[in-house]
Amino acid sequence: MYHLALKMLFADRAKYIMLVSGLTFAALLMTQQAAVFFGILDWTNGNLKNMRAQIWVVDPKVEQANEIKPMRDTDVSRVRTVPGVAWAVPMYWSVQQARLQDGTFKPIQLVGIDSTTMVGQPGNIIAGKLEDLRLPNTVMIDDLAVERLSRGRAKTIGIGDTFEINDKEARIVGICKTEKSFFGYPYVFTTYDQALQFAPKVRKMLSFILAHPAPGWTAEQAVIQIKKQTGLGAFTEGQFSVSTVLWFFRNTGIPMSFGTTILLGFIVGVAIAGQTFYSFILENLRHIGALKAMGASDWMLTRMVLLQSFTVGLIGYGIGIGLTVLFGLAVLKKGMPPFALPYQLPLFTFVVIMFICAFAAVLGILRIRKLEPAIVFRG
Amino acid sequence: MNTEITNNSKNGFAVQVRNVTKTFGTGEARTQALKGVDFDAREGELLMIVGPSGCGKTTLLSVIAGTLEFEEGEVDVFHARLHGMSKSAITNFRGGSIGFIFQQFNLIPTLTCIENVSVPLLINGVSRAIAEKKAAEVLALVGLGGRGHDRPSNLSGGQQQRVAIARALVHEPKLIICDEPTSALDKDTGHKIMELLRDVARAPGRCVIVVTHDPRIYQFADRMTEMEDGRVQRVHEAPQAGFSHTHQ
Numbered sequence: 001m002y003h004l005a006l007k008m009l010f011a012d013r014a015k016y017i018m019l020v021s022g023l024t025f026a027a028l029l030m031t032q033q034a035a036v037f038f039g040i041l042d043w044t045n046g047n048l049k050n051m052r053a054q055i056w057v058v059d060p061k062v063e064q065a066n067e068i069k070p071m072r073d074t075d076v077s078r079v080r081t082v083p084g085v086a087w088a089v090p091m092y093w094s095v096q097q098a099r100l101q102d103g104t105f106k107p108i109q110l111v112g113i114d115s116t117t118m119v120g121q122p123g124n125i126i127a128g129k130l131e132d133l134r135l136p137n138t139v140m141i142d143d144l145a146v147e148r149l150s151r152g153r154a155k156t157i158g159i160g161d162t163f164e165i166n167d168k169e170a171r172i173v174g175i176c177k178t179e180k181s182f183f184g185y186p187y188v189f190t191t192y193d194q195a196l197q198f199a200p201k202v203r204k205m206l207s208f209i210l211a212h213p214a215p216g217w218t219a220e221q222a223v224i225q226i227k228k229q230t231g232l233g234a235f236t237e238g239q240f241s242v243s244t245v246l247w248f249f250r251n252t253g254i255p256m257s258f259g260t261t262i263l264l265g266f267i268v269g270v271a272i273a274g275q276t277f278y279s280f281i282l283e284n285l286r287h288i289g290a291l292k293a294m295g296a297s298d299w300m301l302t303r304m305v306l307l308q309s310f311t312v313g314l315i316g317y318g319i320g321i322g323l324t325v326l327f328g329l330a331v332l333k334k335g336m337p338p339f340a341l342p343y344q345l346p347l348f349t350f351v352v353i354m355f356i357c358a359f360a361a362v363l364g365i366l367r368i369r370k371l372e373p374a375i376v377f378r379g
Numbered sequence: 380m381n382t383e384i385t386n387n388s389k390n391g392f393a394v395q396v397r398n399v400t401k402t403f404g405t406g407e408a409r410t411q412a413l414k415g416v417d418f419d420a421r422e423g424e425l426l427m428i429v430g431p432s433g434c435g436k437t438t439l440l441s442v443i444a445g446t447l448e449f450e451e452g453e454v455d456v457f458h459a460r461l462h463g464m465s466k467s468a469i470t471n472f473r474g475g476s477i478g479f480i481f482q483q484f485n486l487i488p489t490l491t492c493i494e495n496v497s498v499p500l501l502i503n504g505v506s507r508a509i510a511e512k513k514a515a516e517v518l519a520l521v522g523l524g525g526r527g528h529d530r531p532s533n534l535s536g537g538q539q540q541r542v543a544i545a546r547a548l549v550h551e552p553k554l555i556i557c558d559e560p561t562s563a564l565d566k567d568t569g570h571k572i573m574e575l576l577r578d579v580a581r582a583p584g585r586c587v588i589v590v591t592h593d594p595r596i597y598q599f600a601d602r603m604t605e606m607e608d609g610r611v612q613r614v615h616e617a618p619q620a621g622f623s624h625t626h627q
Contacts, residue, residue: 001498001501001502003507004487004490004494004498004501007489007490007494008487008489008490011489011490012489286483286485287485287487289485290479290481290485290487291498291502292446292470293444293446293473293479294473294474294479294498294499294502295470295471295472295473295474295475295477295499295502295503296470296474296502297467297470297471300502372446372447373446373473374441374444374446374447376446376479376481376485376558377437377440377441377444377446377481377482377558
């Protein structure tokens with residue numbers, strides 16, 4: 001009977017297309033919007049991914065990786081004395097304005113790393129040498145900076161070229177690749193000391209302290225000791241990442257905005273699939289009554305309806321996910337908008353789409369179970 | 380009036396109905412459709428149930444077919460006592476022992492004739508290949524051998540009713556239930572359909588029960604049960620030469 005159930009479904013072109021379209025739209029909207037949302041969350045951790053360290057020490061009021069409350073330079077020494085800490089180095093981070101050759105300004109993220117150890121260095125250097133950052137007034141820029149800072153130039157900016165940060169000349173000695181960050185500004189790396197020269201002077205300049213646990217200590221244990229003995233804030237890389245994401249959940253409308261769109265996708269899916277499938281069942285009620293009269297049990301008809309419902313669900317889901325992946329492939333090349341598709345996301349959408357299908361099927365099944373086969377004898 | 384169902388395998392009765400009542404609705408809308416009906420149909424006969432609209436013909440047919448529950452009484456169809464059976468047992472019984480022919484044919488429009496005819500076999504668990512082979516054979520028997528892959532909408536009314544007859548016969552049921560089988564057909568087509576049904580009824584161990592309003596086909600009945608106001612009023616014997624009143 002299953003092949004007949006599918007044939008009945010496919011033959012009703014209008015309803016079949018409507019069902020698949022509704023479920024495709026729901027799957028696309030839920031997955032694509034969630035992928036963009038996850039992409040944004042991914043960007044919020046851009047700093048953590050571009051300047052790797054096991055332990056991040058910050059001002060106790062700091063809750064997330066894109067927030068700066070400067071500390072005193074002496075805090076680095078205090079952290080170095082904490083038991084469980086192998087080493088600790090200063091880091092500077094702030095948003096500054098770069099002046100281009102044509103006189104326009106572009107915001108950049110200026111990162112100052114420890115000149116001795118180079119801890120916090122970019123992970124993927126594609127041109128130049130990191131050691132050259134020890135030369136005066138030198139910077140290493142990322143590929144996004146190459147694109148943004150080239151404006152107004154005859155040729156693309158590269159090693160040996162200069163631009164200005166706060167009226168001070170910066171010479172490019174290297175180019176690296178970085179992960180996108182929440183602000184979307186390019187990264188400009190230099191040493192900590194030079195960063196303090198490029199940036200406007202304020203009383204406290206130390207943004208982060210990057211540290212490493214001593215042998216025999218876990219990062220978590222070292223973090224507890226740092227907080228206890230210095231009164232500073234401290235996170236492992238994982239804790240800082242979670243704290244950053246949670247901060248965005250608590251303090252911005254981004255999750256609510258995307259959540260609403262995802263919910264709308266779900267509601268549209270339920271409404272279209274439920275209504276269309278129920279109408280499909282109602283239109284076939286007389287035939288279903290005839291099948292009942294001819295001896296088809298409620299369980300047999302239930303299985304037929306479930307097959308029809310889950311078949312359109314699988315097709316709609318497949319098309320929806322396929323379109324999302326195409327969208328992802330298109331935007332990942334451009335880098336905008338943010339997009340991240342962890343395997344849990346298609347899995348989540350699959351469960352939701354199957355739930356919608358089950359809901360639509362149950363509406364029809366309840367109607368069928370109430371149906372008296374004697375309906376076929378009524379004119 | 381009989382008060383008990385006799386052993387129908389011995390007396391040749393295909394269907395015995397005793398003192399069956401059926402009520403629809405509640406309160407002021409309450410309507411008693413069957414008021415203690417007694418009814419018999421014999422093996423090898425084509426029996427018609429006639430009467431004015433609302434007299435309970437279709438309700439009685441639904442009760443005999445096991446598609447409608449009733450409040451009181453006993454119904455025995457080819458050894459099966461429907462009044463003592465569970466809902467699922469009645470469903471199984473219908474699937475194996477009863478063939479249905481409906482007024483509006485009730486063919487599934489999106490399926491081919493072969494697929495429509497194969498439905499009762501598929502319901503009974505027969506494989507698709509065997510069911511479709513048997514369906515094609517039965518379609519040939521009703522004169523539609525070349526139309527198996529057509530959809531019902533491509534056939535005339537008479538041809539559609541033949542497909543419905545093939546569907547009713549394909550699983551070789553003992554009892555064929557027909558609800559107004561000729562009301563949507565012209566006289567000649569109706570006569571051909573009735574000739575086919577009369578041949579079906581003549582097969583050993585079979586019985587055809589026809590509910591009809593159509594006097595043009597009365598001549599095909601072996602017996603005729605006349606209903607009025609929820610009761611069997613009289614039973615007529617001897618068809619071709621006109622009906623004779625026998626008993627209630």
